[in-house]
Amino acid sequence: MLRNYSNSRTLGDNIRLGTLTAFTAGTINIASLLIFLSFTSNVTGHYAILAAEISKGNWSQVAVVGAWIFLFFFGGFVSNFIVITFNKKSKYFAHAMPLVLEILCLLFVGVYGQFYYQKTLEETQYLVALMLFATGLQNGLTASISNFSVKTTHLTGTTTDLGILFSMFTQKKFRKNGELVGRAKLLSSIMAAYVLGAVFSGLTYYYLEFRVFYVISVCLLVVIGYDAYKIHIRHFHTQYRYSKIYKKPNIMAYLYDKIHGIPEIKAEVKGKREKKRTLVFED
Numbered sequence: 278m279l280r281n282y283s284n285s286r287t288l289g290d291n292i293r294l295g296t297l298t299a300f301t302a303g304t305i306n307i308a309s310l311l312i313f314l315s316f317t318s319n320v321t322g323h324y325a326i327l328a329a330e331i332s333k334g335n336w337s338q339v340a341v342v343g344a345w346i347f348l349f350f351f352g353g354f355v356s357n358f359i360v361i362t363f364n365k366k367s368k369y370f371a372h373a374m375p376l377v378l379e380i381l382c383l384l385f386v387g388v389y390g391q392f393y394y395q396k397t398l399e400e401t402q403y404l405v406a407l408m409l410f411a412t413g414l415q416n417g418l419t420a421s422i423s424n425f426s427v428k429t430t431h432l433t434g435t436t437t438d439l440g441i442l443f444s445m446f447t448q449k450k451f452r453k454n455g456e457l458v459g460r461a462k463l464l465s466s467i468m469a470a471y472v473l474g475a476v477f478s479g480l481t482y483y484y485l486e487f488r489v490f491y492v493i494s495v496c497l498l499v500v501i502g503y504d505a506y507k508i509h510i511r512h513f514h515t516q517y518r519y520s521k522i523y524k525k526p527n528i529m530a531y532l533y534d535k536i537h538g539i540p541e542i543k544a545e546v547k548g549k550r551e552k553k554r555t556l557v558f559e560d
Contacts, residue, residue, distance in 0.1 A: 288459045291427050294500065295463055296470040298419055299429035301496045302412060303474030305383070306430075308489050309408055311482050312390070313401050317408040319431035320349045341402055345409050352413020357421040373501050375418040380494045382411035387490030394487070426460075429467055439464050 306318035316322055323346050330338040356375040363371035386404050394400055416430040428434060442461045445451040452458070482489055 286423055286426075288463065291423050291463050292466050293503075294419060294423065295427045295429055295467040297496060297500050298415055298427075299467045299470035300474035300477075301493045302415065302430040303471040303476075304478040304489065304493050304496075305408060305412060305474075307475045307478035308482055308493075309405065311479070312487070313405050315401075315405050317405055318412045319433075320346050320409070321431065321433060323349075345406055348406050348410040349413040349416075352410045352415075353417030353420075356414045356417030360418070360421045372418065372422050375414045376497050376501055379411045379414045380497050382407050382414075383490045383494050383497075386411075387487050387494070390487030390490070426463065427467070429471065432468055432471055435464050435468055439468070 302318045306316055309315055309317040323342050327339060327342045327346065330336075330342060355378070359374050360371045363374070386407055390404065394404075412430045416428055419427040419429050439461065442457060442464070445457060446461070478489055481492075485492065
């Protein structure tokens with residue numbers, strides 16, 4: 278999900294990344310709505326509030342809402358800056374770091390809300406700001422590494438694109454276009470995961486309250502851990518092949534042999550038997 282970058286990503290990579298991060302975005306958005314009476318997975322509504330407060334001349338609220346919008350923007354900026362700066366050194370590190378920062382932000386909101394939150398206006402404003410920064414990080418990361426194919430913190434563009442695609446599918450030539458079908462599958466999975474996360478948050482908030490942010494953090498850890506697991510397995514196989522090529526003892530190769538057996542030895546034995554049969558037949 279995180280290792281591949283831009284055009285090297287497959288549809289499966291984008292669907293896995295999109296569904297998991299969309300689920301967390303939907304969970305975050307409903308949790309923030311129930312707790313703080315504010316949406317935090319997108320800033321569309323905040324732009325409308327900003328304009329309304331400017332027209333009223335309520336400059337203190339203009340500053341607050343403007344700061345919220347900036348933090349969402351800054352989250353996307355930080356996320357892509359990390360990706361383009363560290364991508365050549367380690368794609369996994371560059372792509373995982375924004376999610377680590379998001380997890381830290383959400384854990385802070387969860388811990389502070391569970392033990393210290395006094396429901397004051399100032400506390401609410403700061404926590405909403407932190408959550409907007411966190412979702413900005415997530416949206417910036419998914420868009421950056423997927424070449425803008427995956428955006429999971431809001432569904433406005435997703436719904437529009439699906440409407441366009443389904444209108445195209447009324448004609449047979451577009452229904453046979455694999456790229457368009459794949460795009461529709463991706464967007465549909467993102468939409469379904471977002472709604473599922475929102476429903477999950479609505480059903481469990483009254484039992485979990487601020488602890489719902491711990492669940493969200495676990496979901497993001499799954500995204501990070503999946504690629505760490507895949508990298509470990511690839512390294513495992515690489516070490517095994519290295520030991521076989523250069524005939525050097527290797528603990529990774531030993532473990533591989535114990536788990537999977539030693540097919541090379543079996544093949545050699547089989548080859549010797551076939552060779553013996555051939556010699557007997559020739560005699």
